[in-house]
Amino acid sequence: MIDSQKMQSLATRLAQPEVKGRSPWADARRRFRRNKAAMVSLLVLILVGLFALFGNHIAAWSNEEMDFSIMGQAAQLGAPSLENGHWFGTDDLGRDLFARTVQGTQISLMVGLIGAGIAVLVGTLYGATAGYLGGRIDAVMMRTVDVLMSIPYMFVLILLLVIFGRSMLMLFLGIGLISWLDMSRIVRGQTLSLKNREFIEAARATGVPAWRIILRHIVPNLMGVVAVYATLLVPLMILTESFISFLGLGVQEPLTSWGALISEGAGTMNYGTLWQLVFPLFFFCVTLFAFFFVGDGLRDALDPKDR
Amino acid sequence: MFGFILRRLAVAIPTLLLLIVVSFLLMYAAPGGPFTQERALPPQVLANLNAKYGLDQPLWRQIVGYVWGIVAHFDFGPSFVYPDRSVNQIIAAGFPVTLTYGGIAFAVAVAVGISLGVAAAIRQNSWLDHLAVGISIGAQVLPNFVMAPLLVLVFTLWLGWLPGGGWGGPTYWIMPVVALSTSFMASIARITRSSMLEVLGSNHIRTARAKGLPERAVILRHALRPALLPVISYLGPAFVTMITGSVVIDMYFSTGGIGRSFVDSALNRDYAVMMGITILVGALTIFFSLVVDVLYAWIDPKIRY
Numbered sequence: 001m002i003d004s005q006k007m008q009s010l011a012t013r014l015a016q017p018e019v020k021g022r023s024p025w026a027d028a029r030r031r032f033r034r035n036k037a038a039m040v041s042l043l044v045l046i047l048v049g050l051f052a053l054f055g056n057h058i059a060a061w062s063n064e065e066m067d068f069s070i071m072g073q074a075a076q077l078g079a080p081s082l083e084n085g086h087w088f089g090t091d092d093l094g095r096d097l098f099a100r101t102v103q104g105t106q107i108s109l110m111v112g113l114i115g116a117g118i119a120v121l122v123g124t125l126y127g128a129t130a131g132y133l134g135g136r137i138d139a140v141m142m143r144t145v146d147v148l149m150s151i152p153y154m155f156v157l158i159l160l161l162v163i164f165g166r167s168m169l170m171l172f173l174g175i176g177l178i179s180w181l182d183m184s185r186i187v188r189g190q191t192l193s194l195k196n197r198e199f200i201e202a203a204r205a206t207g208v209p210a211w212r213i214i215l216r217h218i219v220p221n222l223m224g225v226v227a228v229y230a231t232l233l234v235p236l237m238i239l240t241e242s243f244i245s246f247l248g249l250g251v252q253e254p255l256t257s258w259g260a261l262i263s264e265g266a267g268t269m270n271y272g273t274l275w276q277l278v279f280p281l282f283f284f285c286v287t288l289f290a291f292f293f294v295g296d297g298l299r300d301a302l303d304p305k306d307r
Numbered sequence: 308m309f310g311f312i313l314r315r316l317a318v319a320i321p322t323l324l325l326l327i328v329v330s331f332l333l334m335y336a337a338p339g340g341p342f343t344q345e346r347a348l349p350p351q352v353l354a355n356l357n358a359k360y361g362l363d364q365p366l367w368r369q370i371v372g373y374v375w376g377i378v379a380h381f382d383f384g385p386s387f388v389y390p391d392r393s394v395n396q397i398i399a400a401g402f403p404v405t406l407t408y409g410g411i412a413f414a415v416a417v418a419v420g421i422s423l424g425v426a427a428a429i430r431q432n433s434w435l436d437h438l439a440v441g442i443s444i445g446a447q448v449l450p451n452f453v454m455a456p457l458l459v460l461v462f463t464l465w466l467g468w469l470p471g472g473g474w475g476g477p478t479y480w481i482m483p484v485v486a487l488s489t490s491f492m493a494s495i496a497r498i499t500r501s502s503m504l505e506v507l508g509s510n511h512i513r514t515a516r517a518k519g520l521p522e523r524a525v526i527l528r529h530a531l532r533p534a535l536l537p538v539i540s541y542l543g544p545a546f547v548t549m550i551t552g553s554v555v556i557d558m559y560f561s562t563g564g565i566g567r568s569f570v571d572s573a574l575n576r577d578y579a580v581m582m583g584i585t586i587l588v589g590a591l592t593i594f595f596s597l598v599v600d601v602l603y604a605w606i607d608p609k610i611r612y
Contacts (some may be wrong), residue, residue, distance in 0.1 A: 146318075151322075151326055151589055152551065152588045153547075154551040155581075156585060158573050159573075159581055159585055160333065163333055163334065164337070243450070243555065246555060247554065247570055248574075262452065262453065262456070266559070269464070270464055277460075288447070292447055
């Protein structure tokens with residue numbers, strides 16, 4: 001007697017395509033999706049990004065216009081209001097704070113992303129090269145990193161900005177100069193453990209030149225570490241830029257950033273214009289929070305054993 | 308141990324010299340030189356000024372003179388903007404203030420951070436643990452330049468308890484110390500908690516408990532020491548960030564420390580003062596990382612030096 005039910009089950013089983021193997025990346029994606037804090041943070045980041053991209057189109061005022069009916073009386077007339085279109089209020093010069101916050105968000109995010117981008121590029125190549133070549137070259141390269149790290153970089157950065165003029169380019173260069181140091185150390189460590197694996201040996205045995213092994217075989221295998229670290233670097237870069245702008249040494253008018261806006265708001269809050277501090281501060285804190293959570297979530301997703 | 312310290316010094320001293328030379332070269336490369344103003348000075352005046360500050364000499368002599376002045380006499384030369392004040396005087400005026408609140412902030416961050424981290428690890432998943440984790444996550448996005456205005460808002464403008472700036476008795480110290488130490492305290496607490504949890508799960512702790520040691524002794528004698536190693540290696544970078552943060556404190560609270568002089572000289576393009584402070588901070592940083600390394604080697608018996 002043949003159990004028809006079991007046969008049925010076998011038939012459907014055979015008809016199905018073979019079970020697809022799960023790549024580590026798919027696993028990671030699944031784990032990341034289950035992490036509620038990280039998913040919410042990702043959503044927040046997308047919203048902040050949309051705010052930076054399209055905020056100007058919905059703002060009632062441009063960031064350069066001064067509302068002359070409010071100028072000089074920001075404390076009495078400049079409070080956030082729906083009627084006159086200043087949803088976040090105005091600053092002391094009567095400029096719309098909503099538009100200014102959009103502008104500050106654009107610049108802060110840009111600094112964060114570019115700073116992290118430079119770190120990824122330079123740090124990965126430097127660390128991978130040092131780790132792969134090893135020996136004396138490695139020692140010299142990593143000593144250099146040690147020396148650079150023991151320099152109080154914020155002071156040197158300000159020195160650079162003062163000497164070569166305060167411009168966005170100089171700011172990017174200055175932040176880029178320091179951001180890659182940590183990255184190169186992490187990447188080097190990872191490279192050291194990769195370079196004795198069989199596939200690297202195979203590549204070397206078939207005569208692939210060193211630079212090609214680094215670019216084609218080492219670097220792709222570093223992507224997990226690099227992605228996590230880059231996500232955590234973005235908020236640090238934003239913090240650095242905001243710090244300098246808070247001191248009035250970073251981005252210059254008419255450009256602005258979160259740090260510059262927070263500095264302005266903090267300077268005027270005892271005149272009763274609290275909204276000038278609260279709105280930029282809110283965006284600053286929420287975005288940094290979200291970046292940290294997404295970074296942590298990525299790390300947990302890619303490295304589940306380390307909780 | 309002695310050889311280890313010597314070897315670390317052999318790296319530290321060239322690093323410092325490099326910092327001095329590089330910052331001098333940066334200044335030398337500055338477009339226009341230190342006396343460039345909106346109204347051009349008559350050439351004779353400029354030549355006299357350059358002669359007074361030794362800027363008319365060949366580059367190598369300037370560098371050697373500058374390095375020699377610092378190394379031999381601890382002399383950073385005259386200020387380029389205030390002819391009657393030397394860089395040493397400007398630093399001497401602000402440094403004690405920075406050292407006072409910076410030192411207190413550092414001590415508070417270490418003491419409170421470690422206690423909080425240990426307490427949270429011992430009572431994992433209690434309300435105290437959740438509070439500690441919550442604080443340490445929240446404080447990540449509350450750097451000193453965010454804490455400072457918020458503190459002033461609450462304690463000066465709303466409650467009127469503390470003076471919003473200036474330098475005087477201990478009431479003037481509270482807000483700078485809190486603003487400066489919060490994010491470090493949080494980081495130290497987080498690091499202590501996670502490393503303590505790891506140590507508490509290890510074999511030697513189980514042995515210590517199994518042989519009937521009181522919990523107090525287990526924690527203090529056997530768990531704390533290995534658990535502190537990651538904290539100690541964090542102290543080096545923390546020191547750098549903290550001394551950087553003092554710039555914000557000096558600016559926002561008008562405490563009159565060297566941070567204020569640094570930003571003022573940056574706005575005045577007074578290179579001599581900027582370089583002096585950068586080099587001083589660099590020397591402190593290098594010295595402190597040396598101390599941290601020695602401390603680390605002393606606590607961790609596995610380190611060979």
